[in-house]
Amino acid sequence: MGTTSTAAAGSYHHGNLRSALLERAEQTLELDGVEGLSLRQLARDLGVSHGAPGRHFRDKQALLDELAYDGFVAMNARLEVAAHAVGTLRERLDAVARAYVAFAVEHRTLLSVMYTTKHAPDASERLRLISHASMDTTTGLLRQGQAEGVLSAGDPERLALVAFAAVHGVATLASNALLDGVPVEAATSATVAVLWAGMTAPPATT
The missing domain is CATH 1.10.357.10 (Tetracycline Repressor, domain 2)
Incomplete structure (x- = not known):
């Protein structure tokens, strides 16, 4: 899954970033394992700021x-x-x-x-x-x-x-x-x- 468009990324601010993070995280798990999973990379994949995932998951x-x-x-x-x-x-x-x-x-x-x-x-x-x-x-x-x-x-x-x-x-x-x-x-x-x-x-x- 590539980086989302600006419009799609903006929609995450309306409440669905958490579900998007979980969906992308599961995809990453199956492709790259636990070692390949990071909040920073998920942020890049979804086109949001590096700190955005931290609002939903502390680590x-x-x-x-x-x-x-x-x-x-x-x-x-x-x-x-x-x-x-x-x-x-x-x-x-x-x-x-x-x-x-x-x-x-x-x-x-x-x-x-x-x-x-x-x-x-x-x-x-x-x-x-x-x-x-x-x-x-x-x-x-x-x-x-x-x-x-x-x-x-x-x-x-x-x-x-x-x-x-x-x-x-x-x-x-x-x-x-x-x-x-x-x-x-x-x-x-x-x-x-x-x-x-x-x-x-x-x-x-x-």
């Missing part, structure tokens, strides 16, 4: 924090849509997994920033709360399955964590082109199939 870390928060909002929205789509519980779990992997592939660097920022010692409570929403969505689906007798008994939060670990593994491999030619959706569906088989298996008898 680069504050910008990254907001990117992380917005990233979780966007990701959680996708997972919520998938979780409440028409279909069986099995189909909706598969849809949630595919939505997560798709987001991870599309926003590889942003996702890394989201989790790194979330786990930072000084992470805000606001960020911690929004970051848990996706796990709550999965846990809710598993609780529903247990209540309906579709899934075996067990701690739904622990099961959701295991499911997340497996699907996140696929997302990581896909984001780094390490699936050895296996289509992303096929790898995701196979992973959910294994998880589903484990969660629906009857307890072992002795």
Whole structure:
């Protein structure tokens, strides 16, 4: 994205510079990584004064924090849509997994920033709360399955964590082109199939 025109830059003074900074910052993240991101460069890209971004973000870390928060909002929205789509519980779990992997592939660097920022010692409570929403969505689906007798008994939060670990593994491999030619959706569906088989298996008898 090149430098904006004078007219476009002037419009930022009417309240949308913050959103423009976040949009451009995410683009920069995916192209150049965290190291390539700076408030000064964003100002140049958007054609505003060097001090203008400081009115919205005190420093680069504050910008990254907001990117992380917005990233979780966007990701959680996708997972919520998938979780409440028409279909069986099995189909909706598969849809949630595919939505997560798709987001991870599309926003590889942003996702890394989201989790790194979330786990930072000084992470805000606001960020911690929004970051848990996706796990709550999965846990809710598993609780529903247990209540309906579709899934075996067990701690739904622990099961959701295991499911997340497996699907996140696929997302990581896909984001780094390490699936050895296996289509992303096929790898995701196979992973959910294994998880589903484990969660629906009857307890072992002795």
